[in-house]
Amino acid sequence: MQAIDKLKAIPFVQKYRYGIILLSAMSFLGPLAFLPQLTGNSDLCGQLCMRRFYLYFPGMTFADLWTHISVAYIGVIAFMLIMLTTFFFGRIWCSFLCPVGGLAELGSRMLNDRxxxxxxxxxQVQIRYGYFGIYLVLMPMLGISACTLCNFITIPRLIEALSGEYRGVVYVLSSVGLVNLGLLFILGFFASKGRAYCQFLCPIGAADGLMNRFGARFGFTHHIRVAKERCTGCNVCARACMCGAIKMVDKVATVEQLSCMSCHDCVDVCDWNAIEWTTASRNKEPKRIKKGVEIFPEPTWASLNIMPTPMPQRNGIVGKVHVGRLVNGLIVSFVIAFVATTSAIHYFSL
Ligand code: SF4
Ligand code: SF4
Ligand code: SF4
Ligand code: SF4
Incomplete structure (x- = not known):
């Protein structure tokens, strides 16, 4: 009875989302995996791989990049479609469709919180983009294959193993399989809300987060936005957020678009109708002005990003250094310097 009551209490959008994740898992992963089979694949690798074509190798030319793209051309098309939908509608792929992140989340939600x-x-932003830089540049340089730490193979192989397929059993008993299973359990099933792998280690999620933040800058796109004038700063949405993307800044909910997955959970729990998956308000004209106060007929939905807190004023100079930005800057500088140096070494040694 308790389980039925818990199921009934799940908001409609979330029930719908979990249903789509299950359908997606049945369509993409073994033993049915009928979507990969339409392309002659049995899993998400090979032509369907979305995780490897953009890796950087020293001395890489456009011809090499083109070779990578043509090997995994379906994955490249899928990746581009994900980016396009994210620009206009937020991270629908990650929250509603991806069977890999979705199954980890569902597994975690079924476990007791304790x-x-x-x-x-x-x-998470620093960890994610720090690892993303290492994944794109350092790991290929060191000869570590992108397949070594890949959740897109772990879950399909785990399902194969559970359904008794030899290939899956061999994978889960191998050292690579055991490491990946460990990550899946710790950062997936046993992580609060089940999305820690997505938030820290998935390269598709990292690229998608950048696109989400970019898309949210445009008022005509659908993203999670906050109506400042309605928000009470009650923190309920931040506790519900599976991605840890919401923080209170000056008692107003503020969404880190690099981390938000547009799952709608925060919208469902906000009693004040202060957070919404929407375009920015188009009605900029006040309905009327009373005693100098502009009264709007609808809230102004704004994409509020977590901004660095300015450091206290010292000797008349306002310090603007923020640790997060500093770390991001160092990571980006390191990656650019690394790519430039290795390319130059490769070029001059030819
Ligand atoms: S294991 Fe992962 S990175 Fe390797 S081909 Fe498959 S999906 Fe791509
Ligand atoms: S972050 Fe990666 S694993 Fe997670 S839902 Fe998105 S694509 Fe799937
Ligand atoms: S958006 Fe809603 S739930 Fe979140 S802090 Fe504001 S009022 Fe509370
Ligand atoms: S901010 Fe809202 S929509 Fe975005 S991940 Fe958190 S709960 Fe989901």
């Missing part, structure tokens, strides 16, 4: 580890308060 077994779970809380990762959402970690500096």
């Amino acid at each position: 077994w779970k580890i809380e990762f959402r308060s970690l500096p």
Whole structure:
């Protein structure tokens, strides 16, 4: 009875989302995996791989990049479609469709909270983009294959193993399989809300987060936006957010668009109708002005991003250094310097 009551209490959009994730898992992953089979594949690798074509190798030319693209051309098309939908509608792929992140989340939601580890308060943007830089440049340089740490193969192989397929059993008993399973359990099933792998280690999620933040800058796109004038700063949405993307800034909910997955959970729990998946308000004209106060007929939906807190004023100079931005800047500088140096070494040694 308790389980039925819990199911009934799930908001409609979330029930719908979980249903789509299950359908997607049945369509993409074994033993049915009928979508990959339409392209002659049995899993998400090969032509369907979305995780490798953009890796950087020293001395890489456009011809090499083109070769990578043509090997995984369906994955490249899928990746581009994901980016396009994210620009206009937010991260629909990650929250509603991806069977890999979705199954980890569903597994975690079925476990009792006392077994779970809380990762959402970690500096996820720094960890994610630090690892993304290493994944794009350093790992290929060191000859570490992108397949070594890949959740897009772990879950399909785990399902194969559970359904008794030899290939899946061999994978889960191998050292690579055991490491990946460990990551899946710790950062997936046993992580609070199940999305820690997505937030820290998935390269598709990292690229998608950048696109989400870019798209949210445009008022005509659908993203999670906050109506400042309605928000009470009650923090309920931040506690519900599976990605740890919401923080209170000056008692107003503020969404980190680099982390938000547009899952709608925050919208469902806000009693004040202060957060919404929407375009920015088009009605900029006040309905009327009373005693000098502009009264709007509808809230002004704004994409509020977490901004650095300015450091206290010292000797008349306002310090603007923020640790997060500093770390991001160092990571980006490191990656650019690394790419430039290795390319130059490769070019001059030819
Ligand atoms: S294991 Fe992962 S990175 Fe390797 S081909 Fe498959 S999907 Fe791509
Ligand atoms: S971040 Fe990666 S694993 Fe997670 S939902 Fe998105 S694509 Fe899937
Ligand atoms: S958006 Fe809603 S739930 Fe979140 S802090 Fe504001 S009022 Fe509370
Ligand atoms: S901010 Fe809202 S929509 Fe975005 S991930 Fe968090 S709960 Fe989901």
